[in-house]
Amino acid sequence: MSDTTQQQDDRAAAPVPDVRVNCRHRSRLYRRGVLVASDLPLRELADRGADPDALVWVDLLAPTLSDLTALAPLVGGELELHPLAVENAVSGSQRPRLVRYRDHSLLHARAVHLDPADGTLASTRVAAFILDRALITIRSDDGFPLEPLLAQWDDIGGLTERGVGFLVHSLLDQLVDGYFEVLDDLDDRIQDLEDELLEGTGPTRDIQLRSFSLRKDVVRLSRVVLPMNEALSALLRPGAHALYADIVPYYQDVYDHALRATERIDGLRDTIESILSTSLAMQGNSLNEIMKKLTAWAAIIAIPTGVTGYFGQNIPFPGYGESWGFWLSAVMLVGLAAGLWFGFRRRGWL
Incomplete structure (x- = not known):
């Protein structure tokens, strides 16, 4: 028996310490591409995840630093999450990027959605620890729902036997699809605003205020999408992670979608600038017409006023x-x- 096999047997036989987290969490356990169990207690998940053929996913909702530290048994005895990675995962100031450590990677991303209450743009911080046989996702709130992601994992079926990379791909695909949903809504609102401007059905000041609000949402969206392109590009670099080679086209497809989202953001920004400049031009033309009318009436009134004033008439x-x-x-x-x-x-x- 080799030393590596003996070490694996020793780890499998060693008792798994208790795993307790205080935040809401969900989990899944795959074995050879087949879903074995869902939402297991974390201690049982750590025990069953010691199998070298097992693939573990855990999602934490708004965890604390102590919650992430308690997940050590899930990542194996020889592997330890980097302290900076753990600290950055719960930090709220990280921009979308990929950080590589010796034995794992940490992906920072943001999911965007429109608040149904007032239609404003909102974002959810999403972080993911990418390990050889485990994926740990961290969400700051429920703004990024899990149901579409889990449904996509069920659709890919046996592809999960290729490793954690296919789970990461589905996560990235859901994030980028969320960008397009927001882009479609912003596009519709900008088109409605453009129609109101050309038809003259809306007040000029209201159109300008809505244009500034839409431009602010587009800028906020660009601050999410543009750094995400860099993170996806880092995932495509050789040696970024220990994954099968056939996962690369899947990441390339998501990267292409992200580039299209960037191009649409540039187009929306240009359209908003065009609306603002057109509104100002139309307002200037309208002001010129008003000044001509006022000047004409002032000239008409000035003649009798001047005559009566010159002769001092007081009838x-x-x-x-x-x-x-x-x-x-x-x-x-x-x-x-x-x-x-x-x-x-x-x-x-x-």
Whole structure:
């Protein structure tokens, strides 16, 4: 018997310490590409995951540093998660990237979605420890649901016997598909805004405010998608992880989708800038038309005003010398001024 085989037998025979975490968690156990069990107690999962043919997945929802430290039995006796990796996994300031350590990798990513309450863009931090026979995912909240991911793992079936790389591919595929869902929604909102601008059915100020809001969402989305391209590119580099060679086309497909998302972001940004510039141009043209009308009426009124002022005409009016005449003239002045104000306001001149 070789030393390596003897060490594996010793680890399998050694008692597995208790594994306790205080956060919500889910798990799966595969053996030779077949789903064996789901949502096992972590101690039993660590025990059964010691089989060299087993593949383990664990998901933690908003874990603490102590929760991640308690997962040591799941990753094997000889392998220890790097302290910096554990600390960064629970940190909320990490940008999407791939960090490689000696025996494992840590993938930082972000899932994006639209808040159903107000339609604003929201993101969920997703981290993944990529090991030879285990995948540990960490989510900051429920904004990234697990059901579509688990359904895709069920669809790939026997491909899971090729290793953890196919599980990672499905995770990345779900993240990138979420980007396109947000892009489609932003695209529809931008098209609606463009139609309102061209048809003149919406107030100019409201269109400009919505344009700024959409541009802010597009910028926030670009801060997620662009670094994700770098992480996917790092996964495609030779020697990034101990995976089968036939996994590379799957990662290349996800990388191509991420590049398409980047191109669509650039297109949306250009469209928003075009809407803003068109809105300003139309507002300037409208202002010029208003100024021409006001100038014409001012010229018409200036002629009789100048004539009567030059000759000092002071024609008695109804109620001249009476108190009610004073109030009548005051009401007429205020009423005419208010009528002009409402008329200008209705036409959008004020």
